[in-house]
Amino acid sequence: MSHTALPVADAAEVRRHGLDLARRHARDLGWMLSLHGLAAACGLVAPWLIGSLLDEVVRGTTATTVNLFGLGLVTSLVAQSALTYWAVRRSCRFGERITAEVREDFVDRVVGLPLSTVEDAEPGDLVTRASRDTDALTNTVRYAVPEMLIALATCLFTFGALLLVGPLTALPSLVVIPLLWSSTRWYLRRSGPGYRRRGASYVALGDTLAETVPGARTVEALGLRSWRRDVLDRDLAEAYQAERHTMWLRSSWYLAVEFSYVVPVVATLVVGGVLHANGLATLGQVVAATLYVRQLIFPLDDVLSWMDEVQIGSASLARVLGVSKLPPDREPSGEQPRGERLTARAVTYTYEGGNRVLHGVDLDLTPGERLAVVGPSGSGKSTLGKLLAGIYEPESGVVELGGVRLVRLGEQELRRHIALVSQDHHIFRGTLRENLTLAKPGTGEAEARRALDAVGAAAWAAALPDGLDTLVGSGGHDLTAAQAQQVALGRLVLADPHTVVLDEATALLDPATARHTEQALAAVLGERTVIAIAHRLHTARDADRIAVLEDGRITELGNHHELLAANGAYAALWRTWHGD
Ligand SMILES: Nc1ncnc2c1ncn2[C@@H]1O[C@H](COP(=O)(O)OP(=O)(O)O)[C@@H](O)[C@H]1O
Numbered sequence: 001m002s003h004t005a006l007p008v009a010d011a012a013e014v015r016r017h018g019l020d021l022a023r024r025h026a027r028d029l030g031w032m033l034s035l036h037g038l039a040a041a042c043g044l045v046a047p048w049l050i051g052s053l054l055d056e057v058v059r060g061t062t063a064t065t066v067n068l069f070g071l072g073l074v075t076s077l078v079a080q081s082a083l084t085y086w087a088v089r090r091s092c093r094f095g096e097r098i099t100a101e102v103r104e105d106f107v108d109r110v111v112g113l114p115l116s117t118v119e120d121a122e123p124g125d126l127v128t129r130a131s132r133d134t135d136a137l138t139n140t141v142r143y144a145v146p147e148m149l150i151a152l153a154t155c156l157f158t159f160g161a162l163l164l165v166g167p168l169t170a171l172p173s174l175v176v177i178p179l180l181w182s183s184t185r186w187y188l189r190r191s192g193p194g195y196r197r198r199g200a201s202y203v204a205l206g207d208t209l210a211e212t213v214p215g216a217r218t219v220e221a222l223g224l225r226s227w228r229r230d231v232l233d234r235d236l237a238e239a240y241q242a243e244r245h246t247m248w249l250r251s252s253w254y255l256a257v258e259f260s261y262v263v264p265v266v267a268t269l270v271v272g273g274v275l276h277a278n279g280l281a282t283l284g285q286v287v288a289a290t291l292y293v294r295q296l297i298f299p300l301d302d303v304l305s306w307m308d309e310v311q312i313g314s315a316s317l318a319r320v321l322g323v324s325k326l327p328p329d330r331e332p333s334g335e336q337p338r339g340e341r342l343t344a345r346a347v348t349y350t351y352e353g354g355n356r357v358l359h360g361v362d363l364d365l366t367p368g369e370r371l372a373v374v375g376p377s378g379s380g381k382s383t384l385g386k387l388l389a390g391i392y393e394p395e396s397g398v399v400e401l402g403g404v405r406l407v408r409l410g411e412q413e414l415r416r417h418i419a420l421v422s423q424d425h426h427i428f429r430g431t432l433r434e435n436l437t438l439a440k441p442g443t444g445e446a447e448a449r450r451a452l453d454a455v456g457a458a459a460w461a462a463a464l465p466d467g468l469d470t471l472v473g474s475g476g477h478d479l480t481a482a483q484a485q486q487v488a489l490g491r492l493v494l495a496d497p498h499t500v501v502l503d504e505a506t507a508l509l510d511p512a513t514a515r516h517t518e519q520a521l522a523a524v525l526g527e528r529t530v531i532a533i534a535h536r537l538h539t540a541r542d543a544d545r546i547a548v549l550e551d552g553r554i555t556e557l558g559n560h561h562e563l564l565a566a567n568g569a570y571a572a573l574w575r576t577w578h579g580d
């Protein structure tokens with residue numbers, strides 16, 4: 001089975017989303033920026049006071065003046081602390097709010113994904129986006145964005161102060177700009193692709209691991225251990241290379257950056273010395289300027305190091321946003337189906353990058369009829385089932401319910417009419433009751449029990465330690481595959497759609513239980529239209545009609561006796577299965 005990679009948003013979309021977030025939270029951002037800015041301004045008072053004090057002392061001054069300067073220093077420090085406290089508090093609250101938004105947004109996006117996409121996506125991809133990427137994004141929003149804002153504000157204020165001290169002494173510090181600019185450009189050009197490669201390598205690694213665990217038995221049975229190990233080694237090697245590459249980029253860049261910090265300090269001192277010697281700057285100005293340039297290093301360094309974090313965050317944002325780039329696969333029109341007749345006309349289907357699986361299938365189901373679909377493995381039965389349940393859209397041809405194409409029904413609406421039960425279902429962490437009544441919240445005790453009874457699960461459910469209130473799913477009581485299957489069928493009974501597609505829905509049950517469950521289900525589903533993809537031919541024998549699917553075409557259609565009389569593929573299957 002081939003998987004389709006989920007799309008990734010491009011740089012422009014990421015920027016647009018970022019700006020949109022900023023616009024929506026402009027007030028919060030404004031507050032944070034002002035508070036941090038004021039705190040930074042207070043921090044700038046000290047070097048200026050020290051510089052001025054020095055000039056006063058050189059000129060000759062009184063002890064009172066010196067004390068006043070001291071008092072000024074202390075006041076500016078206290079004010080800075082208080083403002084920083086408020087600013088950080090606001091930033092944290094802001095970060096948490098955005099984090100919650102990002103998470104909710106992601107869940108919305110995932111829940112809204114087209115079903116066909118979820119069916120086909122690489123399993124590790126969505127999981128990585130939901131965990132690693134959302135975490136990375138959260139970190140960026142929580143720490144990097146506020147820190148970066150603070151640092152930027154501090155840089156601007158510091159430079160402003162530097163200019164106030166004296167434009168001439170401020171000039172040498174500008175040498176930092178070309179130095180940082182060129183090295184950072186070099187880095188950014190390479191780091192984006194580097195981080196994307198790193199992200200992809202983790203997805204591959206996660207997929208390999210995720211696949212090896214459930215496939216452990218196959219691996220064991222076929223002696224594939226060394227092959228799996230090779231695959232894993234290869235993925236690890238790629239992840240290692242990718243990690244190493246980004247590490248190399250970072251360390252080269254850091255080296256250049258560190259160098260860029262020392263140069264302006266030295267330049268200010270040297271040029272300041274020359275200016276002073278020529279009577280163009282006072283000693284106090286030179287000292288204050290040098291102190292400011294030194295002070296400029298910290299916020300600059302912050303900006304640069306958080307920029308890295310922002311890059312990681314925007315790579316993650318691109319992947320998180322990418323999820324919703326998928327075009328919706330439904331186009332609800334608000335039309336109501338007229339009646340319960342399900343029809344397929346000239347339906348074809350091709351999986352992405354694959355061969356055509358269905359070649360013009362026609363089916364016309366009379367409401368209340370039981371149709372069994374049989375055929376060799378790989379003939380397209382499950383694909384047809386998904387098309388009839390509206391999970392996939394036909395490549396060409398139409399599947400209609402009461403004259404309305406299934407894609408034209410909203411998902412909620414669709415599920416009121418048609419449901420599919422296959423072997424792919426999930427037991428959520430929660431009580432058995434919650435798992436059962438998902439499809440119909442507010443189900444009463446008697447109704448829940450009737451549903452379990454209808455699928456032959458009443459006995460084992462009653463025997464659970466807490467009955468219906470037993471915790472199941474991950475961390476809870478382990479249900480067997482057969483029990484989980486019965487829960488899925490129980491959900492179906494409660495959801496009560498008029499048309500049901502069962503894709504080998506009883507295959508996991510042992511033959512006796514399967515028989516029993518099928519009979520119980522048949523009684524419950526009585527009036528409903530049932531399309532049963534069958535692996536056991538007795539299901540077919542009991543059906544109103546049987547469709548034989550071979551290589552994506554319906555080759556025979558009729559009831560058991562008609563098909564036996566026709567002496568074709570079904571008759572042959574029946575003879576083999578029946579052993580006569
Ligand atoms: N998600 C998928 N992506 C690509 N090919 C698929 C996918 N699912 C099924 N196929 C292919 O489509 C064909 C029909 O599969 P399926 O409908 O599952 O058959 P059946 O249920 O009769 O065994 C097979 O060749 C299978 O490999």
Ligand SMILES: [Mg+2]
Nearest residue numbers: 381382383503
């Ligand atoms: Mg199948």
